[in-house]
Amino acid sequence: MTEQQTLSALIHALNHVTDVVPHADAAPLANAVFVGSGDSLSSGMLANRFGHRSMSSGDITWMDALPAACETLVGISHSGTSGATVRALRLAGAAGVRTIAVTSNPASPLAEAADLVQQVPTLNVTETVPVAGHLMLGLGVGALSGASTAGAGRALARILDQNQQLITDAVDALPSRAPSGISILTLPDLRSAGDFWSLKLIEATGLPVRSVALEESGHVDYFLGPQEHLTINLIGTAGLARHTRLAEALASTGQTMQSISVGTFAQPSQGGPDVIMDLGAAIVGAFLAAGAGRRWGRRPFRGGAVNMDARHIKLDEQPVS
Structure with missing residues (x-):
């Protein structure tokens, strides 16, 4: 696909994606830490604007320790198979800390490790340099954090088109x-x-x-x-x-x-x-x-x-x- 074709496909997908709705049982998020790796960590950084923390999931997994004063650990992975993120949620669960997964795959190891799952849609777009997954995960993070996500796909499509x-x-x-x-x-x-x-x-x-x-x-x-x-x-x-x-x-x-x-x-x-x-x-x-x-x-x-x-x-x- 050419970049113009990719751009047009992304606009179409965003215009037709279902809204990301916050999980009914997610709020309130007490002392939440959002973790991920790569693009997923970038998505998690959106939570910082709402007073939460974000960090690499590997910082928890390979230190074998949870962040201080962490009461909720939110793991972010589109596939739900990112190793360090799954292990971080398992570590938190074993310590009695509340866990939430943000993923498009409710049958994934990440979802299985979580107390509840904030599911996000998948945009089926062929990309040279991927962004679609980050957009959906970012909306999932925003929804959990209290941002208004109604009509967000259409808003992003409009921004891209214009x-x-x-x-x-x-x-x-x-x-x-x-x-x-x-x-x-x-x-x-x-x-x-x-x-x-x-x-x-x-x-x-x-x-x-x-x-x-x-x-x-x-x-x-x-x-x-x-x-x-x-x-x-x-x-x-x-x-x-x-x-x-x-x-x-x-x-x-x-x-x-x-x-x-x-x-x-x-x-x-x-x-x-x-x-x-x-x-x-x-x-x-x-x-x-x-x-x-x-x-x-x-x-x-x-x-x-x-x-x-x-x-x-x-x-x-x-x-x-």
């Missing part, structure tokens, strides 16, 4: 040749999206990428160089003046600066943090990453040069397809 030119312009504005590395600068309103962008750019280009809290770029990224480095300001509804000032400072050290604003993605206030703007930004990031790979002649996922069976991150007892 901002196809933004994606094209962003790809065209990238440097003509691959940089040595990339930084994504964000404030908390787009922190999940920034983390997701870093994952997608790594998948699509094989380059080192990091997501950086905006202010930290002035303390640390300022010293990057003299090798070519791309820094992307991912701007929401806040902090424009600070983004602009730090961009000037970083540009003065020889970095290539690119600003991408998604503040227009913001939805009418529902009395809480806006997960739709963040998830809309994530879509832009996936298509930007695919475009970057094409522009720089770098094949996504290293063109199959690495083993893609994911054996190293699955449960030992799970068959590898």
Whole structure:
């Protein structure tokens, strides 16, 4: 499929997906910690805006210890077979901590390990650089956290449909040749999206990428160089003046600066943090990453040069397809 075909298919799928409805028995979430790995951890970071915590599931599994004051552990995995996440929920359950699974697979090991399951739909879209799973998991996290998710699929479809030119312009504005590395600068309103962008750019280009809290770029990224480095300001509804000032400072050290604003993605206030703007930004990031790979002649996922069976991150007892 071409990227335009993928984009059109994603718009269609989002327009027709069923709403993610919060589990009737989930609330209230007391001292909740959301855990996942890879894209799922990016999804879990949305919970930070609601006063919860998020962390890598491996930090629990391989430390063999739960976070302090954790009363609810929420495990996130689209397939429900991510080994460290399943083990983290099992560890929490054995300790008497309440457990919730966010997954599209209610028959998965993750679901079996949970006290209750926040099921999310699956978007059956063929993607070069995947984003569909993150969108559904993100809505599941948002629903559990108290965000309004009614009509969220249609809202995301509308954002994507209306901002196809933004994606094209962003790809065209990238440097003509691959940089040595990339930084994504964000404030908390787009922190999940920034983390997701870093994952997608790594998948699509094989380059080192990091997501950086905006202010930290002035303390640390300022010293990057003299090798070519791309820094992307991912701007929401806040902090424009600070983004602009730090961009000037970083540009003065020889970095290539690119600003991408998604503040227009913001939805009418529902009395809480806006997960739709963040998830809309994530879509832009996936298509930007695919475009970057094409522009720089770098094949996504290293063109199959690495083993893609994911054996190293699955449960030992799970068959590898």
